[in-house]
Amino acid sequence: xxxxxxxxxxxxxxxxxxxxxxxxxxxxxxxxxxxxxxxxxxxxxxxxxxxxxxxxxxxxxxxxxxxxxxxxxxxxxxxxxxxxxxxxxxxxxxxxxxxxxxxxxxxxxxxxxxxxxxxxxxxxxxxxxxxxxxxxxxxxxxxxxxxxxxxxxxxxxxxxxxxxxxxxxxxxxxxxxxxxxxxxxxxxxxxxxxxxxxxxxxxxxxxxxxxxxxxxxxx
Amino acid sequence: xxxxxxxxxxxxxxxxxxxxxxxxxxxxxxxxxxxxxxxxxxxxxxxxxxxxxxxxxxxxxxxxxxxxxxxxxxxxxxxxxxxxxxxxxxxxxxxxxxxxxxxxxxxxxxxxxxxxxxxxxxxxxxxxxxxxxxxxxxxxxxxxxxxxxxxxxxxxxxxxxxxxxxxxxxxxxxxxxxxxxxxxxxxxxxxxxxxxxxxxxxxxxxxxxxxxxxxxxxx
Numbered sequence: 001x002x003x004x005x006x007x008x009x010x011x012x013x014x015x016x017x018x019x020x021x022x023x024x025x026x027x028x029x030x031x032x033x034x035x036x037x038x039x040x041x042x043x044x045x046x047x048x049x050x051x052x053x054x055x056x057x058x059x060x061x062x063x064x065x066x067x068x069x070x071x072x073x074x075x076x077x078x079x080x081x082x083x084x085x086x087x088x089x090x091x092x093x094x095x096x097x098x099x100x101x102x103x104x105x106x107x108x109x110x111x112x113x114x115x116x117x118x119x120x121x122x123x124x125x126x127x128x129x130x131x132x133x134x135x136x137x138x139x140x141x142x143x144x145x146x147x148x149x150x151x152x153x154x155x156x157x158x159x160x161x162x163x164x165x166x167x168x169x170x171x172x173x174x175x176x177x178x179x180x181x182x183x184x185x186x187x188x189x190x191x192x193x194x195x196x197x198x199x200x201x202x203x204x205x206x207x208x209x210x211x212x213x214x215x216x217x218x219x
Numbered sequence: 220x221x222x223x224x225x226x227x228x229x230x231x232x233x234x235x236x237x238x239x240x241x242x243x244x245x246x247x248x249x250x251x252x253x254x255x256x257x258x259x260x261x262x263x264x265x266x267x268x269x270x271x272x273x274x275x276x277x278x279x280x281x282x283x284x285x286x287x288x289x290x291x292x293x294x295x296x297x298x299x300x301x302x303x304x305x306x307x308x309x310x311x312x313x314x315x316x317x318x319x320x321x322x323x324x325x326x327x328x329x330x331x332x333x334x335x336x337x338x339x340x341x342x343x344x345x346x347x348x349x350x351x352x353x354x355x356x357x358x359x360x361x362x363x364x365x366x367x368x369x370x371x372x373x374x375x376x377x378x379x380x381x382x383x384x385x386x387x388x389x390x391x392x393x394x395x396x397x398x399x400x401x402x403x404x405x406x407x408x409x410x411x412x413x414x415x416x417x418x419x420x421x422x423x424x425x426x427x428x429x430x431x432x433x434x435x436x437x438x
Contacts, residue, residue, distance in 0.1 A: 039306070
């Protein structure tokens with residue numbers, strides 16, 4: 001499906017521990033599709049900036065959104081280079097030596113440029129972001145009206161290149177250290193949704209919607 | 220204790236939704252102290268880069284570490300401006316309107332510069348990072364030897380300025396929307412450690428150590 005590869009270049013090549021690097025869209029999109037919160041960095045006059053924000057993926061494009069007054073969106077809309085990273089922490093990896101302590105993780109690094117979208121693609125971008133956060137919610141909530149659309153900015157990020165880095169498995173210690181009486185292993189880590197809390201200002205007694213039920217079931 | 224404030228400047232001032240912004244060290248360090256994974260961005264010749272990495276805080280300083288061959292550490296060691304962000308996602312906030320959907324989160328944005336540390340501070344920096352990830356582990360594991368110290372680079376990040384942004388509470392909808400038959404509320408989200416998995420290559424039958432027991436208990 002997403003069977004293409006991003007070409008390796010000086011920009012996206014994983015230099016430390018290169019065997020952990022991956023450049024195929026399956027792996028990279030697989031990481032992006034597990035999350036909805038990324039960090040985006042850009043620079044302005046030599047100063048790096050970074051902000052956490054929600055995103056959604058649609059084929060080769062990522063969408064982000066925010067207030068049309070957002071400094072980040074205004075700067076990014078001019079097409080300057082950006083870097084977008086999604087990181088999933090899967091486990092602490094505890095080795096016998098401090099030196100070999102590590103983490104199991106999946107991270108995707110995307111290099112690209114953004115452009116402002118309008119009209120039909122703008123509404124579609126909002127749908128993609130909303131559905132990435134909580135599938136099914138778009139059809140449950142009141143959709144944006146004209147005033148809200150004006151107050152909102154939506155950017156499409158075209159992926160120039162990307163890479164992934166993944167570590168899995170138990171710790172790896174130096175041979176002599178395996179004899180030490182020190183416990184080693186992994187401590188897995190998982191994001192869990194807890195029981196939903198209804199808005200105290202609800203005027204009707206409504207059940208938790210299908211989107212939330214599914215979020216809880218699927219985890 | 221950490222009662223000072225970071226002065227507001229054009230760099231760190233929260234411009235969107237300024238009432239969510241905070242500049243006091245208590246709030247900012249309070250966020251930094253809940254986590255051990257940050258994203259760091261920097262720029263080189265107009266290209267922004269970003270990498271997720273572990274950190275530890277000691278008073279006004281943050282430590283990061285990695286291979287002495289790490290491109291990130293080598294670039295950052297020259298003292299160029301960097302941006303470090305820690306984000307904690309506490310809940311999805313589901314409003315009646317798509318427009319007012321939000322998230323409850325705590326994020327800390329640090330602007331600073333790094334310097335390479337050596338000698339005693341280098342070992343102390345490694346201790347600070349290790350203890351931030353899993354308190355107590357430093358005293359359980361085999362400490363770094365001379366060869367490992369040479370293969371490792373430790374940077375101290377001096378915080379030039381910083382800010383925090385925090386959202387809590389239920390959704391806020393437009394007045395007429397409260398009558399709509401749409402469920403609204405928050406879905407809390409929590410990071411959970413699962414049962415530790417011993418390294419299959421353990422040569423002795425050792426119990427899970429105190430550091431891991433405490434990690435599981437404290438959550």
